[in-house]
Amino acid sequence: MVRVSDEVRRLRKRFEARAEESQIWDAVQLARHPDRPYTLDYAERLFSDAFELRGDRAFSDDEALITMLARYHGQTVVAIGHQKGRDLAERTRRMFGMPHPEGYRKAIRAVELAERFGYPILTFVDTPGAYPGVNAEERGQAGMIARSVLAFCQASVPIVATVIGEGGSGGALAIAVADRVQMQENAIYSVISPEGCAAILWKDAGQAKKAAYAFRPTARACLDLGVIDTIVDEPSGGAHADLDASARLLDTALRLSLAEAEAIAPAHRRALRRAKFRAMGVWGVADEPTNQDF
Amino acid sequence: MVRVSDEVRRLRKRFEARAEESQIWDAVQLARHPDRPYTLDYAERLFSDAFELRGDRAFSDDEALITMLARYHGQTVVAIGHQKGRDLAERTRRMFGMPHPEGYRKAIRAVELAERFGYPILTFVDTPGAYPGVNAEERGQAGMIARSVLAFCQASVPIVATVIGEGGSGGALAIAVADRVQMQENAIYSVISPEGCAAILWKDAGQAKKAAYAFRPTARACLDLGVIDTIVDEPSGGAHADLDASARLLDTALRLSLAEAEAIAPAHRRALRRAKFRAMGVWGVADEPTNQDF
Amino acid sequence: MTPIEVNVERVSGDEGGGRRHPNTCPNCRSHFRDDELRHSLRVCAQCNHHFAVGAMERIEQLLDPGSFVEVGGDLRAADPLAFVDLKPYTDRLLDAELATGLGDSLVAGSGKIVGRPTAVAVMDFAFMGGSMGSVMGERFCLAADLAVARRMPLISVTASGGARMQENILALMQMAKTVGAIDSLREVGVPYISVLAHPTTGGVIASFASLGDVVVAEPGALLSFAGPRVVEQTTGEKTAPDFGRSESNLRLGQLDAVVPRRELRGELAKLLMLFSPAEDEPTGDNEPLPTVGSDDNPIDRVLGMFGLGRKRG
Amino acid sequence: MTPIEVNVERVSGDEGGGRRHPNTCPNCRSHFRDDELRHSLRVCAQCNHHFAVGAMERIEQLLDPGSFVEVGGDLRAADPLAFVDLKPYTDRLLDAELATGLGDSLVAGSGKIVGRPTAVAVMDFAFMGGSMGSVMGERFCLAADLAVARRMPLISVTASGGARMQENILALMQMAKTVGAIDSLREVGVPYISVLAHPTTGGVIASFASLGDVVVAEPGALLSFAGPRVVEQTTGEKTAPDFGRSESNLRLGQLDAVVPRRELRGELAKLLMLFSPAEDEPTGDNEPLPTVGSDDNPIDRVLGMFGLGRKRG
Ligand SMILES: [Zn+2]
Ligand SMILES: [Zn+2]
Numbered sequence A, B: 001m002v003r004v005s006d007e008v009r010r011l012r013k014r015f016e017a018r019a020e021e022s023q024i025w026d027a028v029q030l031a032r033h034p035d036r037p038y039t040l041d042y043a044e045r046l047f048s049d050a051f052e053l054r055g056d057r058a059f060s061d062d063e064a065l066i067t068m069l070a071r072y073h074g075q076t077v078v079a080i081g082h083q084k085g086r087d088l089a090e091r092t093r094r095m096f097g098m099p100h101p102e103g104y105r106k107a108i109r110a111v112e113l114a115e116r117f118g119y120p121i122l123t124f125v126d127t128p129g130a131y132p133g134v135n136a137e138e139r140g141q142a143g144m145i146a147r148s149v150l151a152f153c154q155a156s157v158p159i160v161a162t163v164i165g166e167g168g169s170g171g172a173l174a175i176a177v178a179d180r181v182q183m184q185e186n187a188i189y190s191v192i193s194p195e196g197c198a199a200i201l202w203k204d205a206g207q208a209k210k211a212a213y214a215f216r217p218t219a220r221a222c223l224d225l226g227v228i229d230t231i232v233d234e235p236s237g238g239a240h241a242d243l244d245a246s247a248r249l250l251d252t253a254l255r256l257s258l259a260e261a262e263a264i265a266p267a268h269r270r271a272l273r274r275a276k277f278r279a280m281g282v283w284g285v286a287d288e289p290t291n292q293d294f
Numbered sequence C, D: 001m002t003p004i005e006v007n008v009e010r011v012s013g014d015e016g017g018g019r020r021h022p023n024t025c026p027n028c029r030s031h032f033r034d035d036e037l038r039h040s041l042r043v044c045a046q047c048n049h050h051f052a053v054g055a056m057e058r059i060e061q062l063l064d065p066g067s068f069v070e071v072g073g074d075l076r077a078a079d080p081l082a083f084v085d086l087k088p089y090t091d092r093l094l095d096a097e098l099a100t101g102l103g104d105s106l107v108a109g110s111g112k113i114v115g116r117p118t119a120v121a122v123m124d125f126a127f128m129g130g131s132m133g134s135v136m137g138e139r140f141c142l143a144a145d146l147a148v149a150r151r152m153p154l155i156s157v158t159a160s161g162g163a164r165m166q167e168n169i170l171a172l173m174q175m176a177k178t179v180g181a182i183d184s185l186r187e188v189g190v191p192y193i194s195v196l197a198h199p200t201t202g203g204v205i206a207s208f209a210s211l212g213d214v215v216v217a218e219p220g221a222l223l224s225f226a227g228p229r230v231v232e233q234t235t236g237e238k239t240a241p242d243f244g245r246s247e248s249n250l251r252l253g254q255l256d257a258v259v260p261r262r263e264l265r266g267e268l269a270k271l272l273m274l275f276s277p278a279e280d281e282p283t284g285d286n287e288p289l290p291t292v293g294s295d296d297n298p299i300d301r302v303l304g305m306f307g308l309g310r311k312r313g
Helices: A006-017 A019-031 A039-046 A088-093 A101-117 A134-138 A142-154 A169-173 A192-201 A203-214 A219-224 A244-265 A266-278 B006-015 B021-031 B039-046 B088-093 B103-119 B132-137 B141-153 B170-174 B194-202 B204-213 B220-226 B241-261 B267-279 C003-011 C033-040 C054-062 C089-100 C134-150 C165-188 C228-235 C246-251 C260-274 C300-303 D001-012 D036-041 D055-064 D091-101 D134-150 D167-187 D228-236 D246-251 D261-274 D299-305
Strands: A049-053 A065-072 A077-084 A121-127 A159-167 A180-184 A188-190 A230-231 A285-286 B051-052 B065-072 B075-084 B120-126 B159-167 B180-184 B188-190 B230-231 B284-285 C069-071 C075-077 C106-114 C114-124 C155-159 C192-201 C216-218 D069-071 D075-076 D105-113 D116-124 D152-162 D192-201 D214-217
Touching: A006 A219, A019 A188, A019 A203, A039 A065, A039 A077, A039 A244, A049 A101, A049 D261, A065 A101, A065 D261, A077 A101, A101 A121, A101 A142, A121 A169, A134 A142, A134 C228, A142 A169, A142 A266, A142 B159, A142 C165, A159 A169, A159 A244, A159 D134, A169 C165, A180 A219, A180 A244, A188 A219, A188 C165, A192 A203, A192 C165, A203 C165, A219 A230, A230 A244, A266 C165, A285 C134, B006 B220, B021 B188, B021 B204, B021 D192, B021 D261, B039 B065, B039 B075, B039 B120, B039 B241, B051 B103, B051 C260, B065 B103, B065 C260, B075 B103, B103 B120, B120 B170, B120 B230, B132 B141, B132 D228, B141 B170, B141 B267, B141 B284, B141 D167, B159 B170, B159 B241, B170 B194, B170 D167, B180 B220, B180 B241, B188 B220, B188 C165, B188 D167, B194 D167, B204 D167, B220 B230, B267 D167, B284 D134, C003 C192, C033 D116, C054 C106, C054 C155, C069 C134, C075 C089, C075 C134, C106 C134, C106 C260, C114 C300, C134 C155, C134 C165, C192 C260, C216 C246, C216 C260, D055 D116, D055 D261, D069 D134, D075 D091, D075 D134, D105 D134, D105 D261, D116 D134, D116 D261, D134 D152, D134 D167, D192 D261, D214 D246
Parallel strands: A077 A121, A121 A159, A159 A180, A159 A188, A180 A230, B075 B120, B120 B159, B159 B180, B159 B188, B180 B230, C114 C155, C155 C192, C192 C216, D116 D152, D152 D192, D192 D214
Antiparallel strands: A049 A065, A065 A077, A285 C075, B051 B065, B065 B075, B284 D075, C069 C106, C106 C114, D069 D105, D105 D116
16 A cells, blocks of 8 residues: 555646646647747847857767857856757757767866856756767767766756756756756656657557647646746747747746846755755655565 | 076086986886886786776777776775786787877876875876877867866875886876876886987987987986986886886885875865976076067 | 667567567576576576566675665655556556565665675666656665765666656656765765666666766666667667677776676675775885985975975885 | 977978968968058958967957066076087077067966956967977966966967977976966966967967867867877878868867957957956846746645745746
C-alpha cells in the first residue's frame, strides 16, 4: 500500500479534470511556429549593446547556441540561448537549434565569464534537443550537458532562464538551471518530443497529440508542478504575431525575475538554487519501507 | 647607453668562462637516452598505489601525457607527466611524449581534481615539445597550453615540478609552473631544441652542438638563471644506469621540495608562485626612458 | 519504457529477436544455473560477457557483508500527471515492483568496502528500464546527503535507459536535482565515484553519472546520450558496432578506466583508500635529507624577497 | 629571429621571394605613399590587405590622442647568456632598436579609448620578429600591474614569431610570467581583451594572448602555435592555405570575432563599455510591473521553505 499526499491527489484531479487537449496541441504548434521569435530577435529588442562571444576554445563555434555580453537596462549581462535560424541556409548552419557538445562548452565558458565579473546570466531556451548524431556522441554530448548543468548549479551570479519556444529534453535543461525559470505562454518544455513519446509508448509517432495530452508539456502544467516560476504572456495569436509586443512582455517579466534573482544574497544563491531544484518531484510513501529481497 | 646590473655582468662572465661545451652536449644526449627512466618508471618506484586518470572528457585520451591519483609517502597526490614510451609501438601510441591539446586538457582536469580535494601535484616533465601537427593546431594547441599554464598558476595546492628528461618548450612549461621546480642533473630545459635553434640561427641543423653551447639548456644554467630551485643528482653514468638508485635520489629531493611547497600558507601559495615566476628574467635600464618616435 | 531500451536489446546481441532465457549468454549462448551466475558475479565463464546485475545483488557484490543500510526505501512514484498510455503508469509501477521486488529503479544507502565507509546509489535496469523519475532522483540525493553528512565518498552504479516519460518534466528535472547533489558534494570536497554499467544512457549519463571525480565502466557497456537506433533514425547516419561502448568511450576520453566486474570491488577499495586522508607512515630508510644550500647568485636575493629559497639536492 | 618569421613571409603572399617595398601590397601589388597608408590605418585601399602596424602607430590608431603614458620604456634586454650565433645578440638588439626606435618588441602603458581608461600592451613585429624575451615579459606585466592597481581593463595587441631564442630558458619563462599576470587580473576581476594581429604564434599565442576574456583577431592573421612550415617539415603533413588564419580560428572556436582594423577602435570602445560598471538609466516607459500572484498549489509551500516564491507574469 502506497500513501500519496493530498497535494498529489489534488494535482492529479486537476489534470484529469481539464479538457485542455486542443489547448496543449496549440501550444506545441505555436512553440514550433516558423515565425516564432528566436533568441536573437529578443536580443535585438532587449539589449542596448551586445557583443557575441563565439567558440568553445577547443573544437568549433557551434552556431546552434549563442552567447553574448550585452547591456540590459544599463547593466551588463551574459546572454545564452539556442538559435534555430530563420531560412533554410541559416537553419542548416545552426542545426535547427540543436547544439553539439561544443555549444554546451561555449555555454560553460560564458557562465565562467559571468561568474568572473559578477554579471547576471539570462538564458533563452529554444531547442528540439541536443543534436543526436554520431560525432556529437563521440565528442561527449552526454558529459558536456552534465557539465553545463553543473556549471549553472555552481554559479553564484543571478540566473534567469526563459523557455521561449521548445524546451526539448536535456539539450534544453543544459542551460535552464536558474534562480528563476520562466516560460512563455505558448512555449513547451518536456523530457521528450510528443512524437518521440508516442513512438515509444504508443508504438506510433502519429499519436503525438495523444502523447502531448498525456504528458502535458505546457507552461501551465510546468507551473502547477513547481518546475517554473513565471508564465510570460504573449500577444494574442502567439509570440510571432507581434515581435515587438512579445519582446516588451518578455522584458517586463524578465526585469522582475532578474530583480528577484538579484535580491538573493550571493553567498546563498548557489545553495538556494540547488534547494529549489531539490524540491522538484513528487512521490508517495510505502508501508513496507524496504525492498523485498533484502 | 644601457646600464646593466652587476649581477648580469657576473652571470655573463660565468657563462663565458666555463668550458662546459662537452658537458652540455653530454646532458643533451643523456636527457634523450632511449633507456632513460620515464614518468611511469618513477611512478612505479615512488608511489605505493596509483590509479590512472584517463581522458579529457571531450575528445580523446592522449597517452603522451599521463595523470594519476597516487599515494606518496602515505598521502594522496596527483601526478602528471609526459610519457615517451619504450618500444616503437608504445612510442607511436604515445607520440614520443608530444601531447595534443587533449593531453593538456587532461592535465587541467587533473589540476582541478587536485584543487578540489587539496592534493599536492607532482609533475614529471619529459617532452621534445607539444605535437606540431595540423590536427593539434586545429584543435587549439596554443590556447590549451596557455590554459594549462593558467590552471597551474591558479591552483592553491602545493606543486612540485621535476624535469626528468627533455623539457622542450611550451609543451614542457604547460605542466612546469610550480612552487618548487627541480631538474635532474642531466635533464635539459629549453625554449627550442638545439637542432631547431641551429636551423634558424646558424641556418644549419647540424650545428646543434654549437647552438646547445650558446643557449645552455642545462640544469646548472637553469639554476644560475633562477629558473629552477633544485638539481637532483643522478647515478654516475646517468639516470638510465640504475633506475632504482635514480628513483631513490629523486624521492629524496622530491620529499624535501614537497615539504617546502607544503610549508607555504595555502592562502599565499598562488600569489607567491606568481611572484616566483615574475622574478624570472634579466634586463638593463636605458638612459633614454622612452621610445624614439614618441 | 524508454527510447533506449529497444536499442539495448539489440546491442546485447539478441539480433534474432527470439525470446532468450535470462541466464543464456546472448554472446556465446552458454547457459548457466542462477547460482552459477550469481557465483561468477553474472559474468559468462565462457566468453566474459557481463550480464545485467540487479541492484541488491550488486550491493552484495561490492559491499562488505551486512554493512548496507538503505535510505529512502519507502519512497514510491506518485503519478502526478495521472499518466495513461496503452497502460496506466500506476499499473506499470506495480508490475515493476512485483517483478523486481524494488520500490523504484535506484537503491540508496550506505555501507562499507573493505572496511571503508561509503554512500552508495545503485540502479536496477529491470525496474522500468532503469528510468529516472522523482523517486530515483530523491533517493540519489538522499545517498549524497549521507555522503555530505558523514564526509564519506559516494559511489554510484548506473544502468538506465534514460528519463521516465510518465513523469515528463519532473523526470527531466531529476537531471538538475541529481547534478545539484553532486554540486553539494563538491562544495564540501567529498569524492564521487561513478561506475557505469550496461546501459547508461539518456538523462542519467547526461547528469550525475558523467560527473564522477573518477568515472569507470564495465566492459562492453552502451554509454551514450542517444542510443544507436535513435541516432540512425534521426540523422540517417550509420553507427559502428562499437558505437557508444565502454571501450570507445575510454578511447574518446570519457572514462578513466574500463574495469571488469571481477576487479570492480578491488578497484573501488583502492580508490576509497586514495581518497582517504593521509596516514602516518614509518619514515622509510631514514637517509639524511640534503641540506638547503646557499649560492652566491643574485637571483636568490630576488626570490628571498618573496620568501622563496633555492637549493641543490 | 624565430622559426615562424620565415613562414610569415610566405603567408603574407611574397611567394616570389623577391624583395618588395614595404608599402607595396603583397596581395594586389598596389603601391602607396606612407602617408596614404598611415591614413588608411595601413589597410590596402584596393584589396583590404592588412599591412603590419608598428607599436606606436597602433597606439595612435586606437587610443584617444595624447592619452598614452608609457611604462617600462627604459627597460632593455641584457644578454645574460652572452649569446652569440652568427652575430652577437647585443648587435641584433642594437640593430632592432635603430630600425624601429623601440627598446623592445612590446610597448606598455595606459591611455583612454573614447574616454574610458585602459591599460595597453602593444607588440611590434619589426623588433626582432616580435620575439618574447625578458623585457617584453616584464613590460607586459607592468601593463597588467597598472590594470590591477587602477581597476581598469587591459588590452593587448600582439604580433610575434614566438620566444626569443637568445634568452632561451628565460624567454620560455616569460610564458609563465605573463600568464601569471593574467591570473592576477582574474583574481581581482579586471577584464582582459586580447587582439591578435598578423602573425601571433609560438610562445605568445601559447600564453597570455590566448587568455583574453574576449579574444579578437584582425582578418587574415596567422595565428598558430607552430607555423605552417614547421608543421610541414616536422610531420610531413600538408597545410591548407587557410591554415592557422583568423577565419579558420573563428570557425574552430578559438576567437570571439574577426574585426577589420577600421572597426577595431569602435569594437574595443564597445567592449570597454560592456565591461564597465552598471549605469543608472532612465526607467523607460514606466509600465506597471506585474504583481506576484498567489497560487493554491502545494509546491509553493515547499518553495516557500527555501524562501522562493513563484508568480504569474
Ligand atoms: Zn558467453
Ligand atoms: Zn592590396
